[in-house]
Amino acid sequence: LRPTTIKVNGCSRSRQKNLISKPTESTLYDGDLRLERAKAMDLIDAISRSGELALVESSFHVIVAATHCFDETVIDTVVKQNQNPIESIERSSLIVASTIQDTPVASLLAPSASKRIRLASPQLFNMLE
Incomplete structure (x- = not known):
């Protein structure tokens, strides 16, 4: 980032x-x-x-x-590293938003997206627990 x-x-x-x-x-x-x-x-x-x-x-x-800078191309990130680049972007965006708003990540998310984000980036929620 x-x-x-x-x-x-x-x-x-x-x-x-x-x-x-x-x-x-x-x-x-x-x-x-x-x-x-x-x-x-x-x-x-x-x-x-x-x-x-x-x-x-x-x-x-x-x-x-x-x-957002990646070491590989988007295709190589998905295929070779088996990573979803969108999850990385979502994670960093949530960290920035949480810092600026001075509020927990969970309160920034819609209920429909909360479960998906919690599975992809549990460390965002563990910071407060």
Whole structure:
């Protein structure tokens, strides 16, 4: 598992001048993105009175990217090593999600997937027991 850097070439933005006007599309590049980010931070600073007021019912979105590297090709991993590469990816994704969410792996899984994951990666569940 390796960290991955995400480089953004440009972001598209849809915006309306007022409630009855039609939305217009535009593309933001590096300089524009920095300016818009500064405007957003200034708005958050003003709304929260420089951190004096709590932002209730708000959310913060984070993107975490990782690259899974295998010593062999996918076919060789399956045929020669008799391993399912999807199980490795699921395991590492669950470890990252459990760490970020600060919650046990079992609570991240749907009941239908829990048994399958427990059989494939029992060490994820044994960490807490």
